[in-house]
Amino acid sequence: MTVHVLTANRLLDGAPLYLADGERWVDALANAKVLRTDDEREHHLAWARAQEALVCDPYVLDVTETTGGPVPTSARERIRAGGARPVLERLGYGEGQ
């Protein structure tokens, strides 16, 4: 069943962030709060849009729940959630700076 999490990009460096419990932003999708209802999504999205000091362009993304945590349904969000390191290693740049 498709549920959702809320994500945004960190203002200062563009890194993906996910909304966790307690209105905290975390960088690991595994720790994101799963949003199940329209009300929850709208409420948190409205809150996130007001967090411009920290983040840009919040949006809701589709995930399915697994034992390992929420997993995005799109390839794009899966790669985004994986973070910079796997990309740099895959492209031959090691761990980078």
Add this chain to the structure above:
Amino acid sequence: MYAYDQYDQTLVHERARQFRGQVARRISGEITENEFKPLRLQNGLYMQLHAYMLRVAIPYGLLSSKQLRTLAHIARVYDRGYGHFTTRQNLQYNWIDLKRMPDLLDELASVEMHAIQTSGNCVRNITSDPYAGVAVDEFEDPRPYAELLRQWSTFHPEFAALPRKFKIAITGAERDRAAIAVHDIGIRLVRREGDGAVGLSFLVGGGQGRTPTLGAVIRPWIEKEHLLSYTEAILRVYNRFGRRDNLFKARIKILVKSLGADEFARQVDAEWERIKDSELKLESSEIESMKAFFAPPSYDSSAGGSLDAQRLSKNRPYARWVERNVERHRVPGYAIASISLKTRDLPTGDLTADQMDAVAALADEFSFGELVVNHRQNLVFPNVRIDALEALWKRLETLGLGLSNVGTITDIVCCPGLDYCSLANARSITVASALQERFADAGRADEVGDVTLNISGCINACGHHHVGNIGILGIDKQGVEHYQLMVGGSHEDDASFGKILGPAFTQEEIPNAVDRLVSAYVALRTSPEERFLDTYRRLGDAPFKERVYARD
């Protein structure tokens, strides 16, 4: 190359200072993200999947060695030690920190560079023939006109908020190496019938993306003095009547198609009549003083040698490099050398900071301190002595940049794709790497011969897949990356768009599909001299489709 005067220098420094203030106000909350975003974009800073990406403008691809050294320094200090050359002759950095952007812009300004208008709904980088000034088939050097267009378009107040991005390319040679047919405006220096006077031909409404279209000639010949006024007239008609209600229908190609080329031309001409004698009309002294910046370097008249002789060198790997990577120059004793950035060590079109420094040193030693970024994500040394080619190649080899694959199946053009780009549907670099591995054998690549292979991670077509002889388009099929295989595109004077061959392939399947496709070409061609594209055009897609999709 063009050298900034005090106004140019003030402009880029002031822009950097202005952006510093804008960043500070965004961080402090004085301006909102909605207010900041267009300002950020007009300074070339994109939000991507993992980080900010900065696109630095390299006007018509021309770089001095000093500028390349600064790009290397920026890669080291502000990014992760590398940069990516694009299909519009620019450079991209992928891991930019917002707070440090203003310092980065100051560094660019110190070497007469900037990131102005490399994003946003404005006129973007003016691109041109990478062999401008040195090509054997050139009528007239397009670079002075490219520079005039750059200056005219930079901070043009009327065109700061166009319906959509706007791309202009200009060429001055018999053979189009600037892909003018797939630009919003493509300009060609051409000889008039009859008296042979060189003027400008304007194509409008070309482009790729969702609706690939070849530009229509709306003005076959106009005097060079009207370069800016005529371009302005086109932009004015577009700015007024281009669609702003639908992002996917906002390019000028949609307007030209809906009006018809003749009616569009009529409207442009009507607007042009009103402005043709304004200050936009170029005085011959303006054109001449701009040409002076692009005067030829001090060629050595005693330089000799022939490329034919170099191709017969007993040093066979070197001879192969000459065959593949080196072209004739209009000045005897000189040659145009391409440096392939299509190694298997790094993604296509990438260069590390150390490599940039090394290439800058080589440009100083072998090419009068200048180099050009071309549309196929390779670098060009436009002015190399024929008798120095072997020495250059040996030095390139030590840097891992001596690959002899220009124009072959491993000379892949590839967008950043889903590893970086928030617009992408699929990874493109992974596919390029797999294909470079599959065709690593030089003998096989030689057997396949001249072919262009372009990969885009989404329909925005930054990899120019529509105009590849072989095009690959990444799509998302139920959450899984898939790839459409297209055949028959061309970016040259015989411009055409590729056609989808059949059902899409998975990432695992696509290298095999390409392998079968080129094997089909080898089996079906009349001789090794018949190129891939010509065999395809002769036979159509049926025999290729049959072989690519045959069950084992």
